[in-house]
Amino acid sequence: MGGVRTLVVWCPDWPVVAAGHPATVPVAVVSANRVVACSAAARLDGVEVGLRRREAQGRCPEVIVIDQDPGRDIRAFEPVVAAVESFTPSVEVGRPGMVSFGTRGPSRYFGGDRTLAAQVATAVDAVLAPLAAPLCRVGVADGPFAAEQAARAAQVAGGQAGRAGRSGRAERAGRAVAAEVAVLVVPPGRSADFLVPFPVRVLERPDLADLLTRLGLMTLGDLAALPAATVLARFGSDGATAHRLARGRDERPLAARTAPPELAVAAELDPPAERVDMAMFVAKSLADKLHEVLAARGLACTRVAIEAETEHGEHIVRLWRHDGALTSRAIAERVRWQLDGWLSTGATTAGVTLIRLTPDEVKPDHGRQLGFWGGSAAADDRAGRGFARIQGLLGPEGVVTAVVGGGRDPAVQVQLIPWGDHRPDASVAPPREAPPWPGHLPLPAPALVYPDRVSAGLHDGDGQAVTVTGRGVLGSVPARLTIGGGSAVEVVAWAGPWPAEERWWDEQSSRRRARFQVCGADGTAHVVVLESGRWWVEATYD
Amino acid sequence: MRPVTMAGEQLLPVVAPLAPLFPEGGLRRGTTVVVKSGGTGVTSLALAVGVAASQAGSWCAAVGLPALGLVAAAGLGMALERFALVSHPGEQWPAVTAALIDAVDVILLRPPRGIRSSEARRLTARVRERGVVLVVRGTWPEGADLSLSIATIGQAGWRGLGQGYGYLQARSVEVTATGRGAASRERRVPLWLPGNNGTVEKRRVALEQAPATPAAASAAG
Numbered sequence: 001m002g003g004v005r006t007l008v009v010w011c012p013d014w015p016v017v018a019a020g021h022p023a024t025v026p027v028a029v030v031s032a033n034r035v036v037a038c039s040a041a042a043r044l045d046g047v048e049v050g051l052r053r054r055e056a057q058g059r060c061p062e063v064i065v066i067d068q069d070p071g072r073d074i075r076a077f078e079p080v081v082a083a084v085e086s087f088t089p090s091v092e093v094g095r096p097g098m099v100s101f102g103t104r105g106p107s108r109y110f111g112g113d114r115t116l117a118a119q120v121a122t123a124v125d126a127v128l129a130p131l132a133a134p135l136c137r138v139g140v141a142d143g144p145f146a147a148e149q150a151a152r153a154a155q156v157a158g159g160q161a162g163r164a165g166r167s168g169r170a171e172r173a174g175r176a177v178a179a180e181v182a183v184l185v186v187p188p189g190r191s192a193d194f195l196v197p198f199p200v201r202v203l204e205r206p207d208l209a210d211l212l213t214r215l216g217l218m219t220l221g222d223l224a225a226l227p228a229a230t231v232l233a234r235f236g237s238d239g240a241t242a243h244r245l246a247r248g249r250d251e252r253p254l255a256a257r258t259a260p261p262e263l264a265v266a267a268e269l270d271p272p273a274e275r276v277d278m279a280m281f282v283a284k285s286l287a288d289k290l291h292e293v294l295a296a297r298g299l300a301c302t303r304v305a306i307e308a309e310t311e312h313g314e315h316i317v318r319l320w321r322h323d324g325a326l327t328s329r330a331i332a333e334r335v336r337w338q339l340d341g342w343l344s345t346g347a348t349t350a351g352v353t354l355i356r357l358t359p360d361e362v363k364p365d366h367g368r369q370l371g372f373w374g375g376s377a378a379a380d381d382r383a384g385r386g387f388a389r390i391q392g393l394l395g396p397e398g399v400v401t402a403v404v405g406g407g408r409d410p411a412v413q414v415q416l417i418p419w420g421d422h423r424p425d426a427s428v429a430p431p432r433e434a435p436p437w438p439g440h441l442p443l444p445a446p447a448l449v450y451p452d453r454v455s456a457g458l459h460d461g462d463g464q465a466v467t468v469t470g471r472g473v474l475g476s477v478p479a480r481l482t483i484g485g486g487s488a489v490e491v492v493a494w495a496g497p498w499p500a501e502e503r504w505w506d507e508q509s510s511r512r513r514a515r516f517q518v519c520g521a522d523g524t525a526h527v528v529v530l531e532s533g534r535w536w537v538e539a540t541y542d
Numbered sequence: 543m544r545p546v547t548m549a550g551e552q553l554l555p556v557v558a559p560l561a562p563l564f565p566e567g568g569l570r571r572g573t574t575v576v577v578k579s580g581g582t583g584v585t586s587l588a589l590a591v592g593v594a595a596s597q598a599g600s601w602c603a604a605v606g607l608p609a610l611g612l613v614a615a616a617g618l619g620m621a622l623e624r625f626a627l628v629s630h631p632g633e634q635w636p637a638v639t640a641a642l643i644d645a646v647d648v649i650l651l652r653p654p655r656g657i658r659s660s661e662a663r664r665l666t667a668r669v670r671e672r673g674v675v676l677v678v679r680g681t682w683p684e685g686a687d688l689s690l691s692i693a694t695i696g697q698a699g700w701r702g703l704g705q706g707y708g709y710l711q712a713r714s715v716e717v718t719a720t721g722r723g724a725a726s727r728e729r730r731v732p733l734w735l736p737g738n739n740g741t742v743e744k745r746r747v748a749l750e751q752a753p754a755t756p757a758a759a760s761a762a763g
Contacts, residue, residue: 379647383601386645387626393634393641400629402612402622414612419626442709444736445613447585477706493703517710519703523582523694525710539611541700541710542585 003143014097272351617740
């Protein structure tokens with residue numbers, strides 16, 4: 001027996017579309033220096049997911065590189081979800097760019113899977129058309145995994161959908177409707193046959209796929225042919241899940257069940273929240289509460305329904321799914337994305353008065369082993385609660401942590417990330433292992449870096465301002481430094497000029513500066529900069 | 543209701559070169575350390591106090607220091623992923639600091655001008671109750687458990703920078719600690735702050751006497 005009959009809508013290259021770039025422009029979306037998505041034009045030039053940023057730029061020099069932003073992706077995805085929601089209320093967002101629902105009810109109402117799929121595709125394409133996005137792909141099959149593969153296999157080729165199926169077998173198993181929409185419907189009970197020719201890497205388990213390939217199990221068909229007990233014995237529970245998927249069965253463990261309703265948590269907002277940060281304060285504590293309620297029963301949540309009601313009586317629900325268990329932080333993050341989407345796209349016309357979180361699907365929590373002495377988890381929780389309180393006082397930008405990256409200036413090297421936002425992992429590398437930035441300041445770094453640099457004056461022994469020529473030659477020897485209208489300090493030691501010419505290829509953002517380190521007789525040391533004929537203090541070695 | 547804690551847990555570590563400044567060789571929880579303005583290196587010293595605790599897994603926070611050089615903080619050894627910054631607390635700074643006292647182990651605070659004695663007293667009491675270490679950069683109207691002041695040694699104190707050549711490498715300073723109770727005896731420690739690799743280093747006094755620093759040599763000649 002197969003899984004629940006599911007329809008999946010897949011919008012190809014969604015992060016590119018969300019960033020507002022049409023498919024005809026080469027764009028690569030990167031996260032942690034790896035390409036995570038690219039546009040069709042970039043793909044034609046050989047850019048692939050998983051490439052390093054440099055490699056991608058090497059293959060396609062005109063590629064526009066943008067950073068990944070899950071918040072932006074989901075905000076832009078909101079209209080698509082709304083379009084799908086006009087067909088059925090219980091829509092599941094797997095991740096930005098992919099939305100699914102069970103077809104059992106809607107399919108009968110709209111006259112069969114194929115008609116339903118075509119109508120959904122037309123509705124979604126209508127939303128995508130103004131964005132110049134590639135057409136969406138719709139797949140229907142037994143179980144979300146098979147449906148996702150069907151959606152990815154659905155192709156539009158010269159107005160004929162489904163022609164370019166992955167292989168003969170795939171086409172025999174699932175014929176697509178001939179229309180200008182990309183739809184692939186796998187007949188009921190044929191999902192296992194449909195999945196046979198797919199390579200094992202579509203399981204999205206890179207380690208396992210690598211192992212299977214080395215063992216000669218190239219396709220899902222090869223894997224499915226093995227007895228379930230043997231697979232479990234050799235590859236463990238992860239392998240067993242993969243095996244179940246390969247056989248066209250449901251990905252979710254059979255033990256997943258609908259949660260009893262009393263697990264839902266809700267909070268009324270008085271006064272109504274019109275901004276996300278106001279609602280987030282409540283949502284964060286709700287997420288914690290939900291997590292507590294679930295933890296008390298030894299349950300973990302794999303799908304959560306986020307509900308909001310507004311002053312005008314609007315009532316909106318959205319389901320969020322997560323492959324692992326949703327932690328309270330992850331729930332709160334999804335609530336924020338969701339509220340951000342609703343409040344900024346105008347899905348709501350008034351402030352939010354009620355937020356309800358319902359664990360839609362729960363499973364036994366196998367837990368996480370904590371350190372014997374309580375470890376850092378307790379301290380992290382305590383810190384997180386305090387920071388959330390301060391964010392309630394000062395807004396989300398009020399509490400930040402820093403990430404040190406590359407750059408020539410001490411100010412540019414630091415990126416401030418609001419507490420609760422995703423911290424790039426690359427941050428952990430200490431600055432001295434960073435790539436070379438010619439002309440950067442030598443370490444040790446200054447302990448004070450002014451957000452607004454301070455006006456200064458650097459004069460020679462005759463009281464004339466020190467000059468630097470266009471070729472970086474110093475006019476006279478610095479003797480006195482004045483900072484922000486204070487009294488002059490005698491310069492006892494100095495070095496420079498260190499020219500820094502940045503972004504000379506770009507008229508708007510190019511800068512030419514000459515930097516000096518200047519040490520005064522009073523023991524102070526500064527980074528002094530000459531730019532466009534004026535002197536500034538950028539930083540102080542305090 | 544706080545659980546009983548062992549004596550060792552009442553002390554947060556400090557980096558080895560700074561340890562002689564503290565009567566117990568570490569930061570006693572619930573105390574206030576004031577790093578007095580005047581001289582240069584005050585910010586570096588205030589940061590250096592919290593570095594070892596940060597490395598040992600404690601959370602640290604800085605309040606009211608928008609110009610803090612975070613590359614320098616990382617260079618001193620601060621774990622930036624556990625270093626929260628509230629740069630512009632504005633009028634809310636007492637509430638923000640109070641919330642941080644509940645959240646982190648070491649707080650670096652630059653109080654605004656004209657801080658009232660009553661506010662300072664309330665925060666000090668809360669710090670003592672919660673077992674947090676408050677490091678104040680600047681003036682503090684209440685008496686501190688330990689005050690540190692810094693003086694540069696030699697003319698300018700910097701090594702590595704000459705007349706038109708070199709670059710700032712290390713600064714020789716002397717830190718003086720005074721306090722009350724067990725800390726009432728004055729302690730002085732010669733340091734490189736920052737040292738050659740950006741961290742705090744112990745300075746052997748013999749080095750101080752040798753006129754090895756190009757800055758001092760060229761300034762004298």
